[in-house]
Amino acid sequence: MVKIIADTTSGLPAEVARRYNIPIIPQIINFGDQSFIENVNIDNAGFMQRLKTCKELPKTAAPAPEWFVQEFEKLVPLGEPIICIHPSSVVSGTVRAALVAAKDFPNADIRVIDTQMVANPLATMVELAAKWAEAGADADTIESRIKDMIPRARLFALVDTLEFLSRGGRIGGAAALLGTVLQVKPIITLREGKVDQFDKERTHRRAVARLKELVHTMYPNNGDGYLGILHAAVPEEAKLLANELGRELGLDVVPVLDVPPAIATHAGPGLLGVSFFVKE
Numbered sequence: 001m002v003k004i005i006a007d008t009t010s011g012l013p014a015e016v017a018r019r020y021n022i023p024i025i026p027q028i029i030n031f032g033d034q035s036f037i038e039n040v041n042i043d044n045a046g047f048m049q050r051l052k053t054c055k056e057l058p059k060t061a062a063p064a065p066e067w068f069v070q071e072f073e074k075l076v077p078l079g080e081p082i083i084c085i086h087p088s089s090v091v092s093g094t095v096r097a098a099l100v101a102a103k104d105f106p107n108a109d110i111r112v113i114d115t116q117m118v119a120n121p122l123a124t125m126v127e128l129a130a131k132w133a134e135a136g137a138d139a140d141t142i143e144s145r146i147k148d149m150i151p152r153a154r155l156f157a158l159v160d161t162l163e164f165l166s167r168g169g170r171i172g173g174a175a176a177l178l179g180t181v182l183q184v185k186p187i188i189t190l191r192e193g194k195v196d197q198f199d200k201e202r203t204h205r206r207a208v209a210r211l212k213e214l215v216h217t218m219y220p221n222n223g224d225g226y227l228g229i230l231h232a233a234v235p236e237e238a239k240l241l242a243n244e245l246g247r248e249l250g251l252d253v254v255p256v257l258d259v260p261p262a263i264a265t266h267a268g269p270g271l272l273g274v275s276f277f278v279k280e
Contacts, residue, residue, distance in 0.1 A: 002083060002133040002142055003075045007063065007094050008038040009087040010122040011230070011260045020130035023071045025094070027262035028061035038261055047261040048233045052269060060262045062093030068101030072110065081109040081139035085126050085146060087118045088193030092262070109139060113146055116193035120228035120257050120275040121153040149277055156189050156198060156214050157230065157273030158207045187211070195266075208241065211274050215245055220279040227251060232259040232271040241272065 006012055007025040017024050026038040031050055036042035042050075051058065068084070075082050084102075089095040095114045102110040115122050125146050132142050184200040185207040201207040219225045227245065231238035235256070242254040259271055 002081050002129075002137070002139050003078070004126060004130045004133055005068075005071055005075075005082060005084040005098075006122075006126040007086055008260050009092060009094065009118050009262050010085075010126050011119050011257045011263075012123045012126055013257070014039075016123075016127050016130075020127070020134065022126065022130055023075075025063045025067050025071070025098075027063060027092075027094070027260070029261050029265065030059045030061065032056060042261065044258045044261060044264075048264065048269060051264065052233075058265050060092075060265050062097050065097045065101040068098050069104055072101060072105050072108070076105050076108045076110075081111065083129060083133075083139060083142055083146075084110070084112045085115060085122070085129055086113065087122055088116045088190065089114045090116075090193040091118065091195065091266075111139065111143055113143065114193070115146070115150055115153070117150070117153050117155060117190060118263050119155065119259055119273075120230045120255070121155055121226075121277070123257060124226045124228065124275075124277070125149055125153075148280070152277040152280060153275070154189070154214075154218060154278055155230075155273060155275040156187055156211055157267065157271050158185055158187050158204070158211060159267055160185070160270035208237075208272065211241070211272070212245065212248075215274050215276065216248070218278055219249065219276050222279060225276045225278075227254050227274070227276045229254060229256045230259050230271070230273045230275060231256065232264040232267055233269040234272055237272055241274075245274075 005023050008027050026040055029036045031054055084098045086094045095112055098112045115125055129142050129146055185204050187199040187207060189196055189198040201210055229238045229242045238256045242256045246254040
C-alpha cells in the first residue's frame, strides 16, 4: 500500500493521522532564542497565548531534512511507494527539505508534491490520498488525482490586520492593501502558492458576508467541493459560519480546523477563512 507523509502546516486532525497512520512532520516555531516543535512541545493553544503576548513576532522554520530521513528509514524497507504532500514551496521550505532527504534513498520511489496550498485544502488532499491508498490505488493514480486537485483549490481568509503577514515577509501581492490597513478588513487568498489580495471590506461583518458570497458563487454542486472552515483563535465564529453554510448548502458536515502555528504566525489571531475545490 502506498504510504502518505504530511506535515503540520496542513492542520490535519490528529485522529485522521492516526486512522490512516500518516506521519506528520512538524514545523519549527522560534520565539526569540526559544525554539518549539509543533505538536511536540507546543500546541495551538499554547502558541496562540504566546503570540498574543510576545513583543517580537516569532519566526518559523521548515523541518530539518533529517526528520524526513527518519521516516523514510522506517517506510522504505517496506518496499512501497511514498508520497509526501506538502505546502506551497513559496511560503515554506518543507518541500525542499523532503527533496533533500529523498536523495539519501536513490533506489526508493519517493514522490514529493508541492500543493501550492496550506491549511484545510492541504489537509483535504492528504486525507483523500490516504483513503485512496487504503482502497488500493497505486502511486501514479494518487499522484495524478492530487495534481488534478491543486489548480482547483481555493482559500479565502479574512484577517484582522496585515501586520503579521508584513512583518513575517509573506505578504506578497497583498502589500497593495497596506496603505489602507486601518480602514479595511482585508480578504486574502493564495494564487500559485503566493499570498495575494483578493478583496477588502469596510467592516468585519461585511467581510464575513463576502466570504459566504464567495462560497455560494463558486462552490460546486457535484459533491467534490470539500468545503472547510479555518480559523485562528475564533472557534465560535468559525463554528457559526460552518453551521450557516452547511445549512444553506445542504451539507451534513462542514469541517472546522484550527490554523496551525506555522500559518497563524504569519496571519495573526482572528483569521477566519473558507476553503473548497471548484469544478475542473
